[in-house]
Amino acid sequence: MLEVNSLAFSYGNGPVFENVSFSLKKGEVMCILGPNGAGKSTLIKCIAGILKPAAGSVRILGRDTAFLGAKGIARHIGYVPQQNEVVFPFTVLDFVVMGRAPHLSMFASPRAEDMELARESLAVVGLSELAERPVASLSGGQGQMVLIARALVQKPSLLLLDEPTSHLDFGNQVLVLETVQRLASLGMSIVMNTHMPDHAFLVGSRAAALAGGRLVALGAVETVVTGKMMSSVYGVKVAVREIEDMKRKVCLPLRGK
């Protein structure tokens, strides 16, 4: 469904990352871990077609995105930015329906059926009652959900989330992660950057660690999020323990030496 082959990117002064390859099946969630500045966001933007990779290819449903064009990519891939700054106070519904853009011709405006799709996707993230509110008046968590709703309206087969929980409080982080899990169970493939290794245990079926410009680990979450790997990726002592009564692993920082 998604194949990333030897992808590389450079801003002109040395590569940000190179030789990044992985693939993803339908309904899988891939968590990309790594320290700040490792190029996680850049990688996501390359897959989304926002940035042009220096080398390598991205194939979605077997087709190379280099030949799909921005509109073609946007019909298959929904991109959810970290947070957005709207200059003008669009209503939530007007904002979400913008996700229909890749499906409309250049001179067209959204029609009734597009508005209906926008309402449906607001319902999916549980924000139906906020449809007429200005986007800027929403809380951080609601804002993130609205961004997800806008990406869903694109009817993508792949969703890219760039640190969706980074500005959220604890409760909202959990809500967003639950939404991610629900979407995956409905068959959506998801690639998600996260700064919390623990999130990979919560939602991920697969994980990758990006550090020093390359993928240092890739595979099932249990094989990537290990004490040793996380310690070397983040440069601090980390332990991974099994919580027996929850049947789940957690990743914790160790204090001192």
Added chain:
Amino acid sequence: MFDCRYSRTALVYVLPLALLIGSLFVGRYQTPVSAVVDESMKAFSSLFFGTPASVSTQHTVLFNVRLPRILAALLVGAALSTAGASFQGIFRNPLVSPYILGVGAGAGFGACLAILLWDNYLLIQLMAFAFGLLAMFLAISMGKASKGTGTLVFVLSGIIVSSIFTALTSLVKYVADPYDELPAIVFWLMGSLATVRYGDLLYIVLPMFVGALVLFLLRWRINILSLGDEEAKALGMNVEKMRLIIIVCATLLTSAAVSISGVIGWVGLVVPHISRMIVGPNYSRLLPMSMVIGASFMLLVDDLSRTIVATEIPLGILTSLVGAPLFAYLIRRGRMGWN
């Protein structure tokens, strides 16, 4: 789904027509209702049935002096407001005016040069139009040649182009004949519709129609551009191409307006804000509303300019005197329709 909010909004669309009719009565020369109706019937029948045209003074005042000026005010107001609203959207800044890319300064220089060289009315307009477009092309090519990306480089290029043309305008003023050409230049730069004739309208109608039509058709896309380059791209938009199309169309509107009216400030800045207060920020509704409000606002101000005192007050002065306090009032109310 009947919404009384929308029906009230619909009423605003009738405003320009009502003002057009009302403005026919406004002026130093008295025109009673019966005369206006009578002359309108005659003009109508001469236009459509070929009866001999009326030659009365009233006919001349109404249809050769007032009507072309009224139509020009409507067109210029609508053009500047549409351009202003579009520029605000693509530059993601509610404080942007139609002159952001140096179109006003360029057109001003073109007109001053024409006054200095030829003093021919038609050439003044053509030079203003041409130099307005030239300023935009300079700003865009400068923006494209620079290493930076996004809208900021365009804004900076606009400032550079503006300041060059402003300096050149000063140079023209400096060498102009102080008794004859200089007053003409100064008066042109202050903006006026006093001398507009049908012939002038004829040649601005086409660029205005093209610019306004394309912007009207693309109006929903301006919403998406206002989200910023990366998000617009992620939503499948060819950002560079779309931005260029919108800039060119908005500049066509601005240049055409400036070429017959001179540089008129504030309209293109304030009207989009008033419109945003009425219909909200969605360009699907905002752009048509800006056209209507802009046309109405300009016509009202022009009516003022030709009635409050015996000699005309230049339009550019009045739009600032009316527009600036209005803007201050809107800021005070805190209902700008943006964050």
